[in-house]
Amino acid sequence: MKLNLHKPVLLLLGAVLFFMGQSCKPTRLLSDDEYLLHKNKIKMDKNAVDKKELQSYYRQIPNKRALIFFKLPLSVYNFSQLGKERKWKNWMARVIGEEPVIYDSLLVQRTAMQFERFLKNEAYYNANVTYHTNFKRKKAKVSYLINLNQPIVINEVEFTILDSLIKPLVLADTLNSLLKPGELFALRRLENERKRIANNLRDSGYFDFTVDYIKYEVDTFNFKADINVVVKSNFNISPDKTVQEIPHKKYWINKVYFLPDYDPQEAIRSRGSYYNMFDTIQYKGFGFIYPEIQNVRPKVLLKANALEQGGQYSMSEVNNTLFYLNSLRLFRLTNISFRKVSESDSLLNCNIQLTPATYQGFSVNLETTNTEGNFGLGGNFNYQHKNVFHGAEIFNLRFSGAFQRQTESETYNASNIIEYGVEASLETPSFILPFRMERFYKSKRPKTVFLASYNYQHRPDYTRVINNINMGYRWRGKEFIRHIVNPFDLSLVDVRNPNESFLESIKGTFLENNYQDYFIAGGSYSLIFQNKPETKGKNYAYFRWNLGGAGNLMNLFHKEFGTRDTVVGGYYEVFGLKYAQYTLTDVDFRYYHHFNILSQLVTRFFAGVAVPYGNADAIPFVKQYYSGGSEGIRAWRAKDLGPGTYSVPDSLAGIYKYPNQMGDVKFEFNLEYRFGYNKSWRGAVFLDVGNIWSLKDDNSRPGSAFDFSKFYRQLAVGSGFGFRYDMDFAVFRLDWGLPIRDPKIAGRDAWIFNKKFQIKDFVWNFAIGYPF
Numbered sequence: 001m002k003l004n005l006h007k008p009v010l011l012l013l014g015a016v017l018f019f020m021g022q023s024c025k026p027t028r029l030l031s032d033d034e035y036l037l038h039k040n041k042i043k044m045d046k047n048a049v050d051k052k053e054l055q056s057y058y059r060q061i062p063n064k065r066a067l068i069f070f071k072l073p074l075s076v077y078n079f080s081q082l083g084k085e086r087k088w089k090n091w092m093a094r095v096i097g098e099e100p101v102i103y104d105s106l107l108v109q110r111t112a113m114q115f116e117r118f119l120k121n122e123a124y125y126n127a128n129v130t131y132h133t134n135f136k137r138k139k140a141k142v143s144y145l146i147n148l149n150q151p152i153v154i155n156e157v158e159f160t161i162l163d164s165l166i167k168p169l170v171l172a173d174t175l176n177s178l179l180k181p182g183e184l185f186a187l188r189r190l191e192n193e194r195k196r197i198a199n200n201l202r203d204s205g206y207f208d209f210t211v212d213y214i215k216y217e218v219d220t221f222n223f224k225a226d227i228n229v230v231v232k233s234n235f236n237i238s239p240d241k242t243v244q245e246i247p248h249k250k251y252w253i254n255k256v257y258f259l260p261d262y263d264p265q266e267a268i269r270s271r272g273s274y275y276n277m278f279d280t281i282q283y284k285g286f287g288f289i290y291p292e293i294q295n296v297r298p299k300v301l302l303k304a305n306a307l308e309q310g311g312q313y314s315m316s317e318v319n320n321t322l323f324y325l326n327s328l329r330l331f332r333l334t335n336i337s338f339r340k341v342s343e344s345d346s347l348l349n350c351n352i353q354l355t356p357a358t359y360q361g362f363s364v365n366l367e368t369t370n371t372e373g374n375f376g377l378g379g380n381f382n383y384q385h386k387n388v389f390h391g392a393e394i395f396n397l398r399f400s401g402a403f404q405r406q407t408e409s410e411t412y413n414a415s416n417i418i419e420y421g422v423e424a425s426l427e428t429p430s431f432i433l434p435f436r437m438e439r440f441y442k443s444k445r446p447k448t449v450f451l452a453s454y455n456y457q458h459r460p461d462y463t464r465v466i467n468n469i470n471m472g473y474r475w476r477g478k479e480f481i482r483h484i485v486n487p488f489d490l491s492l493v494d495v496r497n498p499n500e501s502f503l504e505s506i507k508g509t510f511l512e513n514n515y516q517d518y519f520i521a522g523g524s525y526s527l528i529f530q531n532k533p534e535t536k537g538k539n540y541a542y543f544r545w546n547l548g549g550a551g552n553l554m555n556l557f558h559k560e561f562g563t564r565d566t567v568v569g570g571y572y573e574v575f576g577l578k579y580a581q582y583t584l585t586d587v588d589f590r591y592y593h594h595f596n597i598l599s600q601l602v603t604r605f606f607a608g609v610a611v612p613y614g615n616a617d618a619i620p621f622v623k624q625y626y627s628g629g630s631e632g633i634r635a636w637r638a639k640d641l642g643p644g645t646y647s648v649p650d651s652l653a654g655i656y657k658y659p660n661q662m663g664d665v666k667f668e669f670n671l672e673y674r675f676g677y678n679k680s681w682r683g684a685v686f687l688d689v690g691n692i693w694s695l696k697d698d699n700s701r702p703g704s705a706f707d708f709s710k711f712y713r714q715l716a717v718g719s720g721f722g723f724r725y726d727m728d729f730a731v732f733r734l735d736w737g738l739p740i741r742d743p744k745i746a747g748r749d750a751w752i753f754n755k756k757f758q759i760k761d762f763v764w765n766f767a768i769g770y771p772f
Contacts, residue, residue, distance in 0.1 A: 029078055029081055029100060030100065030102070030138055034102050034103070034138075035102070035103040035135055035138055035139060035140040036062075036063075036100050036101065036102065036103065036138060036139050036140065037060055037061075037062045037063075037101045037102065037103045037104075037139075037140050037142070038062055038139040038140060038141050039062055039141045039142070040055075040058055040060075040061070040062065040142050040144070041141070041142070041143045041144070042054055042055070042143075042144045042146065043143060043144065043145050043146065044146045044147075044148060045146070045147050045148060046148055048124075048148055048151075049119065049122060049124070049148065053118070054115055054118065055596075057111060057114040057115060057118055058111055059107040059108070059110045059111045059114065060101060060103075060104060060107045060108065060111065061101065062101055063098055063100060063101050064098060064598060064599075064675070064676065064677070065599075065675070071098075072096075072677065072683075073096060073097055073098035073677045073678070074097070074098055074099075074100055076092050076093065076096045076097040076098075076677075077093050077097030077098055077099055077100070078100075079092070080092050080093035080097055081093075095677075095678065095680070095681060096677045096678065096681055098677075098678070103133070103140035103142075105133070108131055108133065108142055109131075111131075111144070112129045112130070112131050112144060113129075115127075115129045115144065115146065116129050119146070119148065120187075121186060121187040121188060122151075122184065122186050122187075122188070123151040123152050123153070123184035123185045123186045124148045124149065124151045125151070125152055126149040126150065127146060127147065127148050127149055128146070128147045128149065129144060129145070129146050130144075130145045131143065131144045131145065132145065150223050151184055151185070151223070152184070152185040152220060152223050152224065152225050153181075153182060153183065153184055153185060153223065153224060153225070154179055154180065154181050154182065154183050154184070154185050154224075154225050154227060155181060155224035155225055155226050156181060156226045156227070157177065157179045157180070157181065157227050157229065158226075158227070158228045158229065159171060159174060159228075159229045159231070160228055160229065160230045160231070161231045162230070162231065162232055162233045162245070163231065163232075163233040163234070163247050163248050164247070165247045165248060165250075166201060166206065166209075166231065166247075166248055169200065169201060169204055170197060170200070170201070170231055173197075173200050176196070177193060177196075178192055178193045178196060179193050179227055179229070185218075185220075185225040185227075190216060190227075191211075193229070194211040194214045195211060197211075197214055197229075197231065198210060198211045198213075198214065199315060199316075201248070202313075202314070202315035203314045203315055203316045203317075204250070204312070204314075205250035205251055205252065205312040205313045205314070206248050206249070206250055206251075206313075207249075207251040207313045207338065207348060208234070208248065208249065208251075209248055213231060213232045213233075213234070213248075214229065214230070214231055214232070215230050215232070216228070216229060216230070217230060233245040233246065233247065233248070234246050234247060234248045234249070249345070249346060250312070250313075250346065251312075251313045251340075251346055251347065251348050252310065252311065252312055252313065252346060252347055252348070253307055253308065253309055253310065253311055253312075253313055253347075253348055253349075253350055254309070254310075254341050254344070254347040254348060254349050255287060255309060255349045255350070256286050256287070256305070256307050256309055256349075256350045256352065257280075257286075257287040257288075257289060257349070257350065257351050257352065258286065258287065258288045258289065258298070258301050258305075258352045258354065259278075259289045259351065259352065259353045259354060260288070260289075260290065260294075260295055260296045260301065260354045260356070261278075261290065261291050261295050261354070261356060262333075262335075262353040262354055262355050263355065264333065264353070264355060275289070277291060278290060278291055279291075279292075281298070283298035283299070283302070284298075284302060285309060286298070286302060286305075286309065288301070294390060295356060295387070295390065296330060296354075296387065296390055296391070296392065297390050297391050299391070300328070300390075300391050300392050300429065301325075301352075301354075303324075303429070303430065304321065304324035304325045304327075304328060305321055305324070305325075305352075306318075306320040306321045306324065307321055307350055313338075313348060318336055321336060321352070322334055322336060324445070325352075325354065327429075327445050328392040328429060329357070329386055329392075329394070330354075330356065330357060330359070330386055330387055330392055331354045331355055331356060331357055332355050332356065332357040332358075333353075333354070333355035334352075334353075334354055334355075335352075335353045336350065336351070336352050336353075337350070337351050337353070338350050338351075339351070357386070359385055359386045359387045360383075360384070360385050360386075361383075361384050362381065362382060362383045362384070363381075363382045363729075364379065364380075364381050364382075365379055365380050365382070365730070365768055377402070377403050377404075378400070378401065378402030378403070378419075379400070379401060379402075380398055380399060380400035380401070381398070381399045381400075382396065382397070382398050383396070383397040383398075384396050384397075388426075391428070391429070392428075392429045393426060393427065393428050393429070394426070394427040395424075395425070395426050395427075396423075396424070396425045396426075396427075397422075397423075397424050398422065398423045398424075399420075399421075399422050400419075400420060400421050400422075400423075401419065401420040401421075402417075402418070402419045402420070403416070403417070403418055403419075404416070404417040416460070417457075417458070417459055418457075418458040419455070419456065419457045419458070420455075420456050421453060421454055421455035421456060422453065422454050423451065423452070423453040423454075424451070424452050424453070425449060425450065425451040425452075426449070426450045426451075427447055427448070427449045427450075428447065428448045428449075429445075429446075429447060430446055430447070430448065431446045431447075431448055431473055431475075432448040443476075444475040444476050444477070445475060445476050446473065446474070446475040447473070447474045447475070448471070448472070448473055448474075449470075449471070449472045449473075449474060450470070450471055451468070451469070451470040451471075451472075452468065452469050452470075453466075453467070453468045454466075454467055455467075455468075460499075461498065461499040461502035462495055462496070462497060462498040462499065462502065462515060463495070463496040463497050464493065464494070464495050464496070464515075465493075465494045465496065466491060466492070466493050466494075466622060467491065467492045467494075468489075468490065468491045468492075469488070469489075469490045469491075470486055470488065470489045470490070471486065471487065471488040471489075472484060472485060472486035472487070472488075472489075473485045473486075473487075480529055480530055480531045481527070481528070481529055482527075482528040482529075482530075483525075483526070483527060483528075484524075484525070484526040484528070485523075485524075485525050485526075486523050486524045486525075487523045488523065489520075489521075489522050489523055489524060489548075489550075490519075490520065490521050491518075491519075491520040491620075491622065492518075492519055492520075492577070493516075493517060493518040493519075493520070493620060493621070493622060494517055495515050495516065495517055498515060503515070508700065509698075509700035509701070511660070511700075513617065513618035513621070514621040514660070514662070515621075516578070517577050517578070518577065518578060518579070518580050518620045519574050519575060519577040519578070519579040519580070520550045520551070520579065520580045520620055520622075520623070521550055521551065521553075521554060521574070521579060522548060522549050522550025522551065522580075523548065523549065523550075524546060524547065524548035524549075525546070525547050525548070526544060526545065526546050526547075527544070527545045528542075528543070528544045529541070529542070529543040529544075530542045530543075532592075536597050537594045537596060537597040538594060539591070539592060539593050539594055540591075540592050541589070541590065541591050541592070542588075542589070542590040542591075542592075543587070543588070543589050543590075544587070544588045544589075545585070545586075545587050546584070546585060546586050546587075546588075546608075547583075547584075547585045548583070548584050548585070549582060549583040549584065550579075550580050550581060550582055550623075551579050551580050551581030551582065551614065551615055551616065552581060552583075552614075554572070554574060554579055554581075554615075555572065555581050555614045555615050558572040558615075571615050571616075572615050578615070578616075579615060579616075580612075580615070580616045580619070580620045580623075581612065581613060581614040581615040581616045582610055582611060582612045582613065582616060582619050582620075582623070583610070583611050583613075584608065584609065584610035584611070584619070584623065585608065585609060586606065586607060586608025586609070586666070587605075587606070587607055587608070588604070588605075588606045588772075589604070589605045589606075590602060590603065590604045590605075590772055591603045591604075597676075598675060598676030598682075599673070599674065599675040599676065600673075600674050601671070601672070601673050601674075602670075602671075602672045602673075602674065602772065603670070603671055604668070604669070604670040604671075604672075604772045605668070605669055606666065606667070606668040606669075606690075607666065607667050607668075608625055608665070608666045609664060609665050609666075609695070610623060610624065610625065610664045610665075610695075611664070611695065612664075612695075619664055621662065624662035624663060624664065625662065625663050625664070625665070625666035625692050626638060626639040626641075626661065626662050626663070626666075626692060627639075627641040627642055627663075627666065627668065627690055627691060627692045627716075628640050628641040629765065630733070630735065630765035630766070630767035630771060631767070631771040631772070632668060632688070632690070632771075633668065633688040633689075633690050633691075633716055633718050633737075634686065634688055634718055634720060634735050634737035634763065634765055634771075635688065635716075635718025635719070635720060635737030635738055635739040635740070635763050636716065636718065636737070636739065636763060637763060639660055639661050639662065640661060641661065641690075641691060641692070641716055642661050642663055642691045642692040642693065642704070642716070642743070643661060643662075643663040643691070643692045643693045643694050643701060643704035644691065644692075644693045644694070644701075644703045644704040644705065644706070644711075644714050644743065645703035645704075645714050645743050645744055645746075646661075646701040646702060646703045646704040646744070647703075647744035661692070662692070663692030663693050663694050663704070664692075664693065664694050664695040664696075664706075665692060665693040665694070665695060665706045666690070666691075666692045666693075667690050667691060667692075667711070667715070668688070668689070668690030669688075669689040669690060670686065670687070670688050670689075670690075670771070670772065671686065671687045671688075672684055672685070672686040672687075672771075672772075673685050673686070674724075679726070680725060680726050680727070681723070681724075681725060681726075682723070682724035682725075682726060682731075683721070683722070683723055683724070684721065684722045684723075684724065684735075685719075685720070685721045685722075686719065686720060686721070686722070686735070686737075687717070687718075687719045688716075688717070688718045688719070688737070689715050689716070689717050689718075690715060690716060691711075691714055691715050691716050691743060693705060693706035693711065693714075694706065714743045715741070715743065716739070716741060716742065716743050717739075717740040717741035718737045718738065718739050718740055719737070719738055719740050720735060720736045720737035720738050720762070721735075721736055722734055722735035722736065724770075730768055730769070731768065731769055731770060732766075732768060733765075733766070733767050733768065733769065733770065733771075734764065734765070734766050735764065735765045735767075735771075736762050736763070736764045737762065737763045737764070737765070738752070738761055738762055738763075739752060739761060739763075740752050
C-alpha cells in the first residue's frame with residue numbers, strides 16, 4: 001500500500017504560510033491605546049558588562065519568535081481568537097499560542113531600575129540608565145541607554161583575624177584571595193571571598209564556621225576602595241547574658257553510620273520508634289543500619305565514602321561523598337548530617353541517610369518512517385535494573401524489531417525488510433582488574449561494561465546474523481573529559497542463504513565484500529569533551545575522537561606462525577572465517593549557542609576515515625560509514641546517499657533493491673536552529689551538507705573515490721524544517737528534508753533551483769531524540 005502524503009504536506013505548508021501571514025498583523029487584537037512590545041534593545045557606551053546577564057532582568061519580554069523572523073506562537077493565538085470559539089482553537093492557543101505582550105511603561109521603568117541595581121553590584125556605582133520608546137504602527141521598540149561611567153576598583157586589601165587559632169590558616173591562604181588590587185569592587189566578588197574563606201576553614205575542621213563571622217570595612221575615595229577583611233572570633237553567652245569571645249573550635253569525626261533504606265516520611269510518622277525496625281552491623285569499623293534485607297552491599301557504600309573515622313572534619317569530603325553516592329544512581333535522596341557527641345567537645349557522629357530510588361523500570365518506544373511511500377514500523381522494549389546484584393550494577397536488556405515495506409520505484413524493486421535483535425549489558429561501578437585502584441575510584445568514577453548482542457537481518461536476497469561481545473572501561477579524566485577504552489570487541493558476521501543469482505550479480509562489485517562471513521576482533525578508544533553547564537541557556541561544546549582497529553594482533557601472530565593456504569586469495573582465517581584488519585578514526589564536534597532558554601543554534605562537524613589493509617581488502621559492512629537518515633543528511637534516506645557522485649544505473653536496478661550505499665570516508669556539516677513555542681512544543685530549521693566516499697577506485701561505482709582536490713564539489717546539500725515534542729523523558733521528532741543539491745547530477749542541474757520542484761521530493765523522518 002502506497003501512502004499519498006502530498007495533500008497532508010500541502011495542508012501543513014499552507015497552515016505554516018497562513019500563520020506567517022497572520023504574523024504580519026500581530027497587533028490586530030489590540031485596542032486603540034495598546035501597543036505590542038516588539039523589541040528590547042540595550043545600548044552601552046562600552047562593552048564591559050555582558051548584555052546577556054542584563055537581559056535576565058527584563059520585566060517585559062516580547063513575544064517569542066519562530067524561524068527567527070516571525071512570531072508564530074502569537075499568530076496561533078490571534079488565529080484562535082477569530083470567529084466562533086472552538087475546543088480545537090482553545091487547545092491551539094493553550095499549547096502553541098502566546099498572548100500578545102502589551103507595552104507597559106511601568107515595567108519598562110522597573111527594568112531600568114533593575115539594571116542600575118545590577119550595575120552597582122558589578123562596581124559601576126555611577127552608571128546611568130535611561131530608556132527611549134519608539135511607537136510605530138501599534139508596535140513599541142524600547143531602547144535602554146546605559147552609560148557605565150567610571151567603576152570603583154580595589155586599591156588595598158588588609159586582613160584582620162581576631163581569633164589567633166585560625167589566623168595562620170587564613171593568612172596562609174590569602175594568595176588565593178579573590179580581592180586583588182586593580183580588580184573591580186563588585187559585591188559578587190566580596191560575597192564569593194567570604195565563601196572562600198569559610199570553605200577553607202570548614203575544610204580544616206571548623207565545623208561551626210560560617211560566612212557570618214566575616215565582615216568588610218570599606219573606605220572609598222576617588223573611585224578606589226580600601227578593604228579590610230575582618231574575621232571575627234566565636235562567642236559564648238554566659239548565664240548572666242554577657243557575651244564572651246572564644247576561639248573557634250576544630251572537630252573530628254567519631255563514628256559514621258549508613259542508612260541505605262531510609263524513609264524520611266516513615267521516620268517522621270514513627271518518630272523515635274523508627275530506628276527500632278533496623279539492625280546495625282559493623283563492616284570495617286563503620287556502622288550500617290539495615291532492615292531484614294540488605295538492599296546495597298556495605299562494600300559499595302564504603303567505596304563511595306570519603307569521610308574518615310578519626311579524621312578531621314572537611315566540608316569538601318562531605319561534598320565528595322554526596323557526589324560519589326549520587327553517581328551510583330541508586331538513591332532518590334541523599335542526606336549527610338552531623339551531631340556533636342555529648343560527652344566530648346570536639347567529636348562529631350555522622351549519619352548518611354539514603355532513600356532508595358526505583359531500581360527497576362522499562363520503556364517501550366515505537367517508530368514509524370515513510371519515505372516516498374516506503375512505510376516502516378519499528379520499536380524496542382527496554383528493561384533496566386540499577387542494582388541487580390546489590391552492588392550498584394546496572395543491567396540493561398533491549399529487544400528491538402523493525403519492518404519496512406520497500407515499494408517498487410524506478411530504482412528499487414518491491415520487497416520486505418525484517419530486522420530484530422536483542423542486546424544485554426552489565427555496568428559495574430569499578431574497574432574489574434587483577435589489582436586494586438581505590439584512589440582512582442574516588443577521583444575518576446570508573447566503570448566496567450560488558451555487552452552482548454544478537455542482530456538478525458532478513459532481506460529478499462539474503463539473511464545476515466551479527467553477534468557481538470564487548471568489554472570496556474570508562475572513567476572521568478580532568479574537568480569535562482571522559483575516556484572509554486574497549487580492549488575486547490569481538491563480532492561474528494554470518495551471511496546465510498544468499499540468493500545465487502544475487503551473488504552472481506554482485507560479483508566483482510563493492511557489494512561482494514558486504515555479503516561475506518567475517519570475524520572481527522578489535523578494540524577502540526574514545527576521548528570525549530563536554531562542558532555543558534548545569535544552568536540552562538548557557539553555551540557549550542561537545543567533542544569526541546574515536547580511534548579503533550581490528551585484526552592487527554592476529555595478523556602479527558599469523559605472520560610469525562601461520563600459513564596463507566586456507567582462503568582463496570591467500571587470506572588468514574580464524575575459526576574457519578576470514579578476519580578483518582583495518583584502522584579507523586573519526587571526530588565529532590558540536591557547538592550549542594543559546595540565544596535564550598528556548599532558542600539555540602547548533603553547529604556540528606563530523607569527519608571520519610576507515611582504512612583496510614593486510615588481511616582485508618575492504619572494511620566490514622558493520623564498520624563502514626553511511627549517510628542520510630534521521631541523524632545525518634535528512635533529505636536522503638539512510639544509506640541512499642553517495643558515495644561521491646555515484647548513481648545507481650537503470651541496468652543495476654535489480655541488484656539495488658533497497659538503499660545500501662556505504663563508504664570508507666565520511667564528511668558532514670549540520671546547522672540547525674531550534675526554537676520553542678512553549679515548554680513542550682519545539683520547532684527547527686536545518687541545513688545539512690555532506691557525503692561518503694570510498695578510499696580506492698571502484699570500477700563498479702564510478703565517481704565514488706575520494707579526491708581531496710574535488711570532494712567539496714561532490715557534497716550533497718539538504719535543508720528542511722521539523723517539529724519536536726518534549727516529554728522530559730523523551731523527545732519525539734519529525735523532520736522534513738528537501739534535497740537542495742544532488743551530487744549525482746552534474747552541472748547546474750544538481751541544484752533544485754534549476755529544476756521543477758515537487759512535493760514528493762521531500763523526505764520525512766520520524767525519530768526519538770535530537771539528531772545531535
